[in-house]
Structures are given as structure tokens and as C-alpha cells.
Amino acid sequence: MFRLGWRLLPILQLTRMALVFTALADSFCALLLSTARYEPAASPWLPTSPLRIAGLAMISIGLYGFGMSLNDIIDRRRDLQLARHRPLPSGRIGIMAAHTICVLLALMAVAGVLIYTAGQPTGPLTRTFFAFTLVLIIFYDLAGKYLVAPGLLTLGLIRFFHAALAAPRLPVIWQPLLLLNHIALISTVAYRWEQKRPPLTKRHWWAVIGGLAAVDASLILAVSWRHHGAEGKASAAAALAITPGLALPALAVLAFVAVAFAIRRQNRNARQAGGALMLTGLLWLIVYDAAFVAGFVGIAPAGAMLGLLPVAYFSVQLMRWWNQIVAISQRPAYKRVET
Numbered sequence: 001m002f003r004l005g006w007r008l009l010p011i012l013q014l015t016r017m018a019l020v021f022t023a024l025a026d027s028f029c030a031l032l033l034s035t036a037r038y039e040p041a042a043s044p045w046l047p048t049s050p051l052r053i054a055g056l057a058m059i060s061i062g063l064y065g066f067g068m069s070l071n072d073i074i075d076r077r078r079d080l081q082l083a084r085h086r087p088l089p090s091g092r093i094g095i096m097a098a099h100t101i102c103v104l105l106a107l108m109a110v111a112g113v114l115i116y117t118a119g120q121p122t123g124p125l126t127r128t129f130f131a132f133t134l135v136l137i138i139f140y141d142l143a144g145k146y147l148v149a150p151g152l153l154t155l156g157l158i159r160f161f162h163a164a165l166a167a168p169r170l171p172v173i174w175q176p177l178l179l180l181n182h183i184a185l186i187s188t189v190a191y192r193w194e195q196k197r198p199p200l201t202k203r204h205w206w207a208v209i210g211g212l213a214a215v216d217a218s219l220i221l222a223v224s225w226r227h228h229g230a231e232g233k234a235s236a237a238a239a240l241a242i243t244p245g246l247a248l249p250a251l252a253v254l255a256f257v258a259v260a261f262a263i264r265r266q267n268r269n270a271r272q273a274g275g276a277l278m279l280t281g282l283l284w285l286i287v288y289d290a291a292f293v294a295g296f297v298g299i300a301p302a303g304a305m306l307g308l309l310p311v312a313y314f315s316v317q318l319m320r321w322w323n324q325i326v327a328i329s330q331r332p333a334y335k336r337v338e339t
Contacts, residue, residue, distance in 0.1 A: 014072055015064070015101065015105065017064075020064045022282050024060045024308065025286045031056060031167055033296055035048070036297045059166075062107075066134075069101055069102040070137070113127060125168035132161045163176040172239060173220065174249065174292075175288075180216075186260075194271045195274075220240065223240060247295065290305045
């Protein structure tokens with residue numbers, strides 16, 4: 001087990017696979033919403049063929065792992081100074097191995113989208129959203145994270161298009177739209193609390209808020225205008241409708257606001273509070289997805305989706321515990337002190 005963990009842990013750390021369950025919840029929530037809207041006779045436990053479900057999982061895992069590993073590859077020299085515990089700067093995984101993993105995950109995502117869209121009338125739109133997601137990931141890793149406001153907005157857009165590609169007809173636009181706003185806002189607050197560089201100014205705050213407002217309005221208008229005919233107008237109206245099913249997601253938003261205030265009060269150190277907020281905010285995506293499924297699909301599948309929350313939390317803790325065990329088991333590194 002120790003040898004297996006020693007080889008596997010750096011790969012899991014490089015790809016941040018402990019949090020991939022949040023991406024899986026986003027995409028499968030969108031799929032369930034689409035099935036409930038357009039194929040009400042289908043079972044929520046098997047909304048489509050097992051092969052397509054496997055393809056959707058490949059997309060989420062591949063895109064998530066690709067983005068995280070590419071980020072560490074690009075930041076490896078910076079991490080030598082600021083985060084030497086990470087797999088690449090610590091030498092626990094080689095640069096060629098990291099590149100191989102990154103490419104394989106990208107290919108997994110591409111294979112997944114081909115499987116998921118095979119024979120589907122919405123295939124071209126799904127592939128378009130997939131391309132948007134991939135381009136946004138690459139842009140963020142290469143440049144967006146250094147541009148503050150554009151980078152923070154990009155993080156939200158990645159979540160939006162990743163969820164939207166699973167259900168490109170956007171049966172309930174509020175689900176991917178909530179993911180977009182949640183990620184952009186908590187990333188902005190965490191950026192401020194962690195005092196990252198370049199510093200977050202008032203101009204950046206207004207750029208994020210104004211940018212979110214513009215993006216939200218544009219996406220809502222796009223859904224309103226992309227349909228034609230009576231059937232299309234009815235579909236657009238259903239996607240934008242404010243229904244009782246939105247009550248649970250709204251309550252989940254209010255609950256997270258309370259949690260965020262509690263995190264800040266309990267952590268006097270702003271940097272620790274920022275890290276805790278970001279981790280909690282990512283895990284909370286599963287709560288949002290379960291709330292949408294409960295409101296529009298059913299309580300039982302929502303409970304199953306909510307079960308991903310303890311799995312994701314335990315995976316994060318397991319990674320931390322195993323990392324400590326590996327660190328303790330290593331021989332101490334001594335340095336000669338010259339006098």
C-alpha cells in the first residue's frame with residue numbers, strides 16, 4: 001500500500017482528483033435536468049445509455065485533470081520558491097511524466113465527448129461548448145490567472161460551459177448560471193483574503209461584478225433568442241422560468257453565505273480563511289447540484305448526488321493524511337552548515 005501510495009499520490013495531487021467529484025456532480029446534474037425536461041419517461045437512475053454516461057464521466061475527469069496538471073506544469077518554476085511541497089518542484093514526479101499525464105487526460109476528454117455525442121442531434125452544440133471549455137482552461141492557465149478580473153471571470157465561465165455541454169439545450173439555465181456566479185465570486189473573495197499578487201483593487205472588484213452582470217445578461221438573452229417557432233419559444237420560456245423548484249437552490253445560496261461568514265469569523269488569519277472558503281465553496285457545488293435535482297427531478301436521485309459530498313470531503317482529507325504519512329516516512333534532509 002505504501003509503495004502504491006508513493007507512486008499514485010503525486011499523480012492525484014498533480015491532477016487534484018480529490019475534487020473531481022464537484023465536476024462530475026455539475027455535469028450529471030445538467031444531464032438529469034435535461035432528461036427530466038425533454039425525456040420525462042426516462043429513469044433518473046439511468047438517464048441515458050451506460051456508454052454515454054461513461055463518456056460524460058470521461059469528459060469531466062479529463063477536463064478537470066488536464067486543467068490542474070497544466071497549471072502545475074506552467075507554474076513549476078514559481079512553485080520552487082512558493083510551494084516546494086507540490087509534486088513537480090519536490091521531484092516526486094518528473095516533468096516528462098507530468099506532460100504525459102496532461103496529454104492523456106486531454107485525450108480522455110476528447111474521446112469522452114466523441115462517445116457522448118455519437119448519434120445525438122445536439123452533438124455539434126455539445127462539441128462547441130467542449131471547445132469553449134478547453135480554450136478557457138488553457139487561457140486561464142497561460143494568462144488569465146495573472147490578469148486578476150479576467151481570470152476570475154474565466155473560472156466561472158469554465159464551470160458554466162462544462163455543465164452546459166452535458167445538456168446543451170439548457171433546460172434550466174439557472175443551474176450553470178449559479179455555478180458561474182458562485183465560482184467567480186468565491187474566487188474573488190478568496191483571492192482578496194489570501195492576499196495574492198497582483199493585489200485585488202476596487203477596479204478589479206467592479207470589473208468582476210460588472211463582468212458577471214454582462215455575462216449573465218448575455219447568456220440569458222442568448223437562451224431567449226436562440227429558439228424559433230412555438231416549440232422553441234416554449235422551450236426557452238421553460239429554461240428561464242422562475243418555478244418552485246428553484247426554492248432549494250436559493251436556500252442553498254443563503255446557507256453558503258452564512259457558512260462564508262462563519263469561516264471568516266473562525267479564522268483570524270485571512271490567508272487560512274481564504275483557503276478554507278475556496279475549498280468549502282468548491283465542495284458546495286455538490287450541494288447546489290443536489291438542490292436542483294431535488295427541485296426538478298426527485299428527492300431520491302438528489303440524495304444520491306448529495307452523497308458525493310462526503311466522498312469528496314473524505315478524498316481531500318485522505319490526500320492530506322497520506323501526504324503527511326509520506327512526509328514523515330522520508331529520511332530527513334541534512335544540510336552542511338559552513339562556519
